[in-house]
Amino acid sequence: MQIQKNKRHTQLTRRHFMATTAATSLLIGTSRVAAADPIKTAGIYTVPVEQQWVSRIHKAALTAQDRGDIAYTFSENVSNTDYARVLREYAEQGNKLIIGEVFGAEQEAREVAADYPDVAFLMGSSFKEDPALPNFAVFDNYIQDASYLSGIIAGAMTEAGNIGMVGGFPIPEVNRLMHAFMAGAREMNPDITFQVSFIGSWFDPPKAKETAFAMIENGADVLYAERFGVSDAAQEKGILAIGNVIDTQADYPDTVVASAIWHFEPTLDKAIAEVAAGTFTAADYGVYSFMNEGGTSLAPLGTFEGKVPAAAMELVEQRTAEIKSGAFTVEINDEEPKSS
Structure with missing residues (x-):
């Protein structure tokens, strides 16, 4: 059977x-x-x-x-x-x-x-x-809360002001996380540009990796790894990545700065x-x-503890408390995100 x-x-x-x-x-x-x-x-x-x-x-x-x-x-x-x-x-x-x-x-x-x-x-x-x-x-x-917080960190870590985002499909569950991440990044730098691409698969690490390589060639110095394969590209090219759903920092200790955990x-x-x-x-x-x-959290910074600008971590702390108290609400936007 x-x-x-x-x-x-x-x-x-x-x-x-x-x-x-x-x-x-x-x-x-x-x-x-x-x-x-x-x-x-x-x-x-x-x-x-x-x-x-x-x-x-x-x-x-x-x-x-x-x-x-x-x-x-x-x-x-x-x-x-x-x-x-x-x-x-x-x-x-x-x-x-x-x-x-x-x-x-x-x-x-x-x-x-x-x-x-x-x-x-x-x-x-x-x-x-x-x-x-x-x-x-x-x-x-619905882990937009932690995705937003990870975006704040990404916005503080990018030097080029250019972030690449690789997703599976542009459906609500992916779109809302990307939008929350982008909103968090803009908290640190409203002029950040985003490259957004979807690979049309939930599990195709080679395709995700190739898509990420193209973004790096186009100036991205931080990648949003919604799919497996993106962090591999970041690691090979010596740039940073932000994880999604699971914490992969143990596999990419010099690459994955933070992750929104489900x-x-x-x-x-x-x-x-x-x-x-x-x-x-x-x-x-x-x-x-x-x-x-208790359905989402920001993963510990681990190897990046002390390496994220203090202003960003202070804002992360502030927003975390506000989200939990209800004083701040992360917008849920299910529309397909677009490149800047």
Whole structure:
């Protein structure tokens, strides 16, 4: 069966994610669920679980499994055309919670959910929840708060005033992070110019790298690495990069200055609690990615501690406090960003 073929033993992948996220997990409040048995849970992903965005979902699921809240299995590299079939098979196997990302299979996934009203579906989506489909909730990585803060640092670190930005697709989840980053950079220098390009793939490091090389040749001295491959280009050319979703500084200690981190734990833990209580319903779980919910943070500067201008770090501190208190709101702009 295809699910079995795509499945990778969770124990083999846990070390990739737990080793790099132990520090941040201490900062995130978790919601323990008292249940007689773990909730049978499945994850369906269209890319490898090493990919930035999916890795955060996968890590949160492994954490919940280690707590005993869920019994977790997953499939990766599932094509959009095969997504509905795999979704249906997991529902038939008795899973009570199914998580994944349906950006390329929105309609088909919702049709499957309608056939299994007793299964809770929590899906990454560019669209909103539908009250007529009460068992289908949506989420997205609304980490614009930390993206904005990373932009402040980038704006302080660029000497050329030219920043290159490489993204996967110009969809809302990417666009809002780029706009927030750009707004933060302009806080330090309103005259900064941006080169913006999308590679048309969620996982094509060579293409992302080549796109980044072209930006460097065109004067960029800081790169926004929304995709894998961008930081490799920055490292090879001796310039700086800003990470997204995960912290890759350990792999690029002289290159990655800061990263906006996504913590999926608050989102998943809320869903687990609702399923356990029998109160899961259609909702937009995107709010649990906000900074004041513990869903995002700025990664530690690590090797760049003390190397970012003091004025920038003071502003980062100020804005962080204001975001958490509600005194400052980072604009959510889902429109496609353009080069300057």
